[in-house]
Amino acid sequence: MITVYHYMAVSAILFSLGTFGVLTRKNAIVIFMCIELMLNSVNLTFIALSRHLGSMDGQVFVFFIMTVAAAEAAVGLALMISFYRNRESIDVDDINLLKW
Amino acid sequence: MELLELLFFYLVAFVAVLSGVLVVSCKSPVHSALALVNTFFCLAVFYVMLSAPFMAAIQVMVYAGAIMVLILFVIMLLNLGADAHRKYTHGVVWGAICGILTLLVTGFFVKRGSITGMQGDVTTELIQGFGHTELIGKALFTDFLLPFEITSILLLVAIVGAVILAKKEV
Amino acid sequence: MYDKLWLIPFFPLVGSIINGLLGKKIKNEKVIGGISTVAIALSFVVSCKYFFQLLGDTDKTHESIVASWMSVGSLQVDWGFLLDPLSALMIMVVTGVGSLIHLYSIGYMHGEEGFYRFFSYLNLFCFSMLMLVLGNNALVMFVGWEGVGLCSYLLIGYYFEKKSAGDAAKKAFVVNRIGDFGFLLGLFLLFWTLGSKGVWTIQFTEIAANAHLLESGGVIVTIITLCFFLGACGKSAQIPLFTWLPDAMEGPTPVSALIHAATMVTAGVYMIGRMCGLFAMAPTTMMVVATVGAATALFAATIGLAQNDIKRVLAYSTVSQLGYMFLAMGVGAFSAGIFHLMTHAFFKACLFLGSGSVIHGMHHGYHHAHLHDDPQDMRNMGGLRKKMPITFITFLVSTIAISGIPLFSGFFSKDEILWWSFGSNRGHWSLWLLGAIAAGMTAFYMFRLVFMTFYGEQRTDARAKDHIPESPLTITIPLMVLGVLAVIGGYVGVPAILGGANHIHHYFEPVFGEAIKLNNISAHGSHATEYALMAISVGIAVFGIFLAWTMYVKNPALPGQFVAKFTGLHRVIFNKWYVDEIYDALFVNPTKRLGTFLWRGIDVRVVDGIVNGVGKLVNVGSMLLRYTQTGYVHNYAFMMVVGMLFIVGFYILR
């Protein structure tokens, strides 16, 4: 029997992997993808729990998350392009204008 | 039957996690992107297994289709091949500690956490009878109408923002 | 009857305002001078009216209140005037001598830039002085008291382009202020002490009437009177506050005559006379007053011996004569003090105006020859008696008067003082001795002045020598009038043993009588003693004149030999005992250094240091905190994750 805990375990692993990626990678686009990974792991939890509790609310939330992710992708990638234009790099270590 | 189902679950889960590891570890962003697409497909399979076919569909369409294409597009546009000479990670040890801690914390929740929340009346039978898409639509256009409309504004803003940001001369 | 007293100070005030506001437009010197002179002359006329009215009146004290000034709780101060024999005499002197000096100034100040300014100030001075003597309470008196200080400041600084004039003016005002500090303290203490006895007042008549509430000879009354005496010291240039008066000679000569000889500097004496009731109750203070007076008389006289500037000699002579007046006040001879004040006003005004006439002549000569020699240096004079006969005669008469030669005014007043200082129960033979020696010195240096200026060879530069004219009438008329007064002024106070009636003593009876009687002040001694003392003092004076004659007429080389023999002593005396330098070292420079220290040290370093230090502390703290903001995105992300773990971990482990 596949319980909700199975899904959540997978979700937890994916989330941790995403976190690890966000913290360690230097390429902004890869970091962006890791964030997408984390978002997706959360989506999985939502849907699993939605089914477990027999409510559609969680799925509606996933729907919204996807919208936000789409918007985020559009804006985030645009940011990266404009940043690349200025610095010839999308290495996050080069995003250091706030550095003292 | 159930055992087969469980085995299938483990298989898909394994692929998902493995793809996830590849996303994080591949040196070339293109490889990462492809691995990520793989993960997205695995998740779509999970959604189907959770009898949420509509979510699976848009997962494939929005994520694997739209977003990932966009990302790949940007990668190609900026010509971001793997730079052989530069380090592509930093702070692996601290990152790993954080990742493991996160895993512990989330794992703890999964193991110990009791699931609370309002028990709804949506059952597998209802989904099969009424239809998943219809149920989502009903929820969206009744209880979540206002957020749904606001989403459109969000998207509009995102479009405008993306255009402004990506324009050559601001 | 006496309700128009306010007219007396009013006229000069109006004159001052007219000249001050419109003088620049009028331009015509005769009109400007005329307005001022008429203003003060009108005051003189009114003063005469009231003076004679008072003489004929049985009631000798009259007050007239014009308006309320301040009224706060128990403190009620009025703009009020008081006419009694003391103030009546003072207004006569002020307006009389003042009128003459105004007239004199028209000639003397001819052609000066700021002519109108001078007359405006001069009138303002007369106004203030009249307020001082006429005020019926201590505060109105204080208005005049500070007002004359102001005018003195303005007039000393008249030639403000000269640095020395500016310095002298400032010094005069500041030293006067030190005195005013004493005056104010005395006033406050008096007000409070009487108030705690139930009488809240600062009116002179009520103070006099309630003086018995204070303990006679007690600490409080001694402190009060000492404070007032400090005020008097400042105004009347007594030790230790005398240094401003010689410097004040930077002002035009009529100013020196009016302010720094005849009127303002005697305000201290007048004030003690006004407060005689209190002073008589404090023997200790009286002793201090007498000692300071005698010491000043002698001390200033020694400095006067060696000065070469004609006005400076007169200035030290003024200080010395003021010392006599204080000596008189200190030994209880109040009427003698005021008597000397009056005679001194005549002969010293005459002397100053005479010296002004000489300077005017010298200046004229130098101007004609386009020279820039000092017209006030006696070493450049000599033999002027033929060139300026009227000036010479009046000057000589006044010099005789100041030297205390019998039959001249100074003799009577000075002798009265010396007798009281010997014979009074508040006096002492040593005081007399100091006074007598000072009298001899006075005779010496005054005749030295006369001989150096008017006798002997003319030492003026040959080019200027023949262009020294006698001064015009506006200058000589006041000289003649004052010269006559210098001779006859003393006859109002011929002492009984010389067959006189001592009118002035009886005249002052209503003012001083009670204080003297209550405190048992009297002078005792046989007629023989009195005659002997008189003879000795006259003898000393004659000896002084003889010495001057020997040194400066008969054998002009003698002073040079004398100086060569006592170089050190001469240098000390010539440099005024280095008092100015000592004050600079003791008070002025330390105060400046303290001010600099407080500013640079305390204000900037300590206080602002703490204030800025707090700011710096915040800055440093922020600097340290800033290092947590690396500017790297992954650090922020890392922190975010750590924070999330913390929060979630907290809920898990709770």
Added chain:
Amino acid sequence: MTEHLLSLLTFLPLVGMIVVLFLPRDNGPLLKGCTLVVTLIVFLASLPLAFNDVFKTSAEMQYVEFVKWINIGDYFQMNYFVGIDGISLWLVMLTTFIMPIAVLSTWNAVDKNIKGFMALSLMLETAMLGAFISLDLFLFYIFWELMLIPMYFMIGIWGGKNRIYAAVKFFIYTAVGSLLMLVAIIYIYYHAVQSGINIDGFSILDFYNMSMEPELQTLLFLAFALSFAIKVPMFPVHTWLADAHTEAPTAGSVILAAILLKMGTYGYVRFAIPLFPEATQQFLPYLALLAVIGIIYGALVAMMQEDVKKLVAYSSVSHLGFVMLGIFALNIQGLAGGMLQMINHGISTGALFLIVGFIYERRHTRAIADFGGLAKVMPVFATVFMIITFSSIGLPGTNGFVGEFLILMGAFASELRWFAVFATTGVIFAAVYMLWMFQRVMFGKVTNPANEKLDDLSMREMALMLPLLLFVFWIGIYPNVFLEKMNPSLENLIKQSTSKQHVAVVEVEQPSLLTLNK
């Protein structure tokens, strides 16, 4: 009309400010003219207050207006509660009188961003008037803080070289104090609410009648006292003044010296002393000591200044020391003298800053060493300067004397006798530093060729100085006009700050009597 006169006065400048904001920004004369007209109207409208004879007899608040404002049930209630008595009357008059002069003084001095300056001036006037008339502590606090903002910008934008430092210093110094006061204000309110006393918002009239334990009073008094001491400014917290004055534009200095500093002293008279009489008694010697130190210290430091404006600023420290001493004498002479000296200081020091502004406009320097011999070049200016100098020194016949005399006399008649003795030495030092400065600026030969051709005062500048000179002599010769309207309120104040003590003493004594009876 009359019942809303105070509100009219207070908010008319605000209306004027809005009008100014709609005027074209590059038309300087129009902006200045409009502001001047508004301030003049306010001055004229305030005249009925000065001529109202009710102040001669009554210590009650007059022209009272009461409107409920913010009301959150039992938790918080504050009202728009204003009114004046003999204490605030002359300060209100001083404000309305000084403002047109300050505005007129900007005619040539302010040339950048005129619109902003004028708008801020008008806002400042509203805030100052509001603070003087507020009878609700919270309302007072609002106006009190509102004053800071325009002044901050005036110094920071139109100031001299070091203006940012000065503006920030001014702001932080004052804000630190006022925050403590805010805490105290709120505490008093909740203390009153908890004690179940019937209060009407933050009305000080109700707080006056409230008795508090001495320990509580001590803390609250310290909070108030510190806040006001910074504003006055008293000795150790005075250093903002020198910088603020030196850097501020002329009009700013005039307003700062003439009115803003009075907020501190007014605060003591209106709030700190009557609200906490016992604590006042407890701290009286210390505060008086600080006042006396301020007198002598300010004078000594002023003496050695090389910058005319800084000298005047430090002389303010000295003069306000006198004011504080008079107030702490807590008798009628001292208080009346202190109140009068506030007005005097406003007039004399305001005039001194104008004078410094005149020569600064001509020479663009304030260093004493750059001047000398000006009396020759500018005789009218010299006369005016001299009169103001002597007014500042406190020469009898000018306003300064009456104030100082009453203060010293009051202090001498109180327990602060020894302080008064030392304070009196300030009279000497005042003469030293003012005359020395005057001599160095005005006397001597013209050594600097730049000084040879300076214009004497223009008609506009004379128009600025004449009203001030009028008051210099008026207060000096006939101060009764001012004193008689202060006296009833001040007597009432003395009664308030002493009678409550008696009550406290009786409360302490009664139990012992009871025990004796048993």
